[in-house]
Amino acid sequence: MLLSFFETLHEGVRRFHPPEDRPVRLYVCGPTVYDRAHVGHARTYLYFDIVRRFLEAEGRRVRHVMNVTDFEDKITARAAALGVPWRTLARREEKNFFLQLDRLGLERATAAPRASDFVPEMIRAIRRLEKMRLVERSEGTLVYAPPRNVCHRNFPVGHALGPHLVPEPGAPPPPEDGTASAFVLWRPQPPGAPSWASPWGRGAPGWHLECYAMADQLLGLPVDLHGGGADLVFPHHFTENEVALTLDGSLFSRSFLHLPFVTQDGQKMAKSTGNLVPLADALDEGGADAVRWYLLGTSSTERLDWQPAGFAQAARSSRWVHATLAGAVPNGAGGSLAVTELRTVRRGVAHDIADRLGVDRAIGRLEAYAKRIDSRANGHYPKGSRREVLQELGAIDRMLGTTLAPSAGPATRGRARRSN
Numbered sequence: 467m468l469l470s471f472f473e474t475l476h477e478g479v480r481r482f483h484p485p486e487d488r489p490v491r492l493y494v495c496g497p498t499v500y501d502r503a504h505v506g507h508a509r510t511y512l513y514f515d516i517v518r519r520f521l522e523a524e525g526r527r528v529r530h531v532m533n534v535t536d537f538e539d540k541i542t543a544r545a546a547a548l549g550v551p552w553r554t555l556a557r558r559e560e561k562n563f564f565l566q567l568d569r570l571g572l573e574r575a576t577a578a579p580r581a582s583d584f585v586p587e588m589i590r591a592i593r594r595l596e597k598m599r600l601v602e603r604s605e606g607t608l609v610y611a612p613p614r615n616v617c618h619r620n621f622p623v624g625h626a627l628g629p630h631l632v633p634e635p636g637a638p639p640p641p642e643d644g645t646a647s648a649f650v651l652w653r654p655q656p657p658g659a660p661s662w663a664s665p666w667g668r669g670a671p672g673w674h675l676e677c678y679a680m681a682d683q684l685l686g687l688p689v690d691l692h693g694g695g696a697d698l699v700f701p702h703h704f705t706e707n708e709v710a711l712t713l714d715g716s717l718f719s720r721s722f723l724h725l726p727f728v729t730q731d732g733q734k735m736a737k738s739t740g741n742l743v744p745l746a747d748a749l750d751e752g753g754a755d756a757v758r759w760y761l762l763g764t765s766s767t768e769r770l771d772w773q774p775a776g777f778a779q780a781a782r783s784s785r786w787v788h789a790t791l792a793g794a795v796p797n798g799a800g801g802s803l804a805v806t807e808l809r810t811v812r813r814g815v816a817h818d819i820a821d822r823l824g825v826d827r828a829i830g831r832l833e834a835y836a837k838r839i840d841s842r843a844n845g846h847y848p849k850g851s852r853r854e855v856l857q858e859l860g861a862i863d864r865m866l867g868t869t870l871a872p873s874a875g876p877a878t879r880g881r882a883r884r885s886n
């Protein structure tokens with residue numbers, strides 16, 4: 467079964483068919499580790515988790531890279547405010563970030579490289595751009611000067627992309643001709659900020675280069691699927707693409723998936739404004755299944771406005787569905803789950819996901835099925851084998867990351883593996 471979703475590059479619903487002769491290359495822009503993960507991050511990573519689970523259920527191997535931005539101005543500033551070295555803060559927040567994602571039952575990325583380990587690769591990329599005369603230098607700062615000949619091959623900038631094209635706060639609006647604008651490749655750093663030796667003196671590479679260097683090194687370009695939150699479309703992914711086009715002659719990625727924001731009172735959740743719900747708090751309050759239920763219960767193309775009452779309702783629903791299905795697994799005394807109908811539900815869930823990442827529809831399907839089971843007359847026990855029923859529930863769990871199969875625990879495969 468082929469997966470489809472709203473694909474940013476083509477501005478429409480597209481089927482995803484990565485080459486079959488090698489593992490799928492999935493590159494997800496990861497966290498800047500300076501503060502707690504919030505539910506907006508969680509929703510984005512949950513959708514990539516669903517994509518990966520779906521591909522794996524279809525028998526594909528997935529090489530999933532999620533970078534960790536461990537040096538950046540916000541990290542430097544917070545570390546200075548706390549009076550700790552930037553690396554200490556970054557490692558602590560990275561550990562905490564992955565701990566919360568583990569609690570949520572996300573499969574760990576195959577590799578979670580740190581930006582600070584890829585500075586030599588970024589320097590090499592700058593040198594190549596320099597040889598191509600695409601670098602301008604002013605007082606120690608190196609800026610990318612976009613070549614004219616790659617214009618119009620970048621992200622489409624237009625009407626249809628409008629709602630999906632959300633510039634970063636403070637970033638200039640996307641240029642109308644579809645070209646990237648200049649951006650910093652290398653710059654000197656103030657004392658106390660992370661810096662490395664380079665042919666241009668001590669300093670640090672610009673953020674946009676990071677994903678290019680890591681994806682090129684760890685996966686090979688183009689990757690099959692790349693994405694993150696909607697705010698990364700421009701300028702970050704726009705810029706990565708520009709660098710890939712210039713240095714590799716190909717797009718950074720064959721397809722792009724961007725997830726709309728989680729808002730609160732209509733405002734984007736962001737660390738910078740303090741308008742956020744920490745993932746740890748949501749997990750403490752409702753547990754992993756409830757957080758999944760709520761964050762995935764809205765279409766993947768729509769924003770989700772986080773409402774405490776909505777979350778409480780989703781938590782109740784999730785608990786009830788889990789308990790109803792678990793309570794109906796055949797045992798010696800009865801049990802009304804029949805393997806044939808459960809198989810139909812499992813196939814339906816797979817179809818829902820394949821059809822535009824309709825996890826919200828899959829959740830609705832499970833709720834409707836639990837209602838049907840619950841309303842069955844007492845004593846109506848279709849014949850079912852406990853083992854087969856558990857297998858079917860386990861298969862649904864592996865797709866959705868739920869814990870419907872009793873005593874299965876979170877359907878997470880494998881522990882952390884770092885690339886370095």
Ligand SMILES: [Zn+2]
Nearest residue numbers: 495496677702
């Ligand atoms: Zn990135």
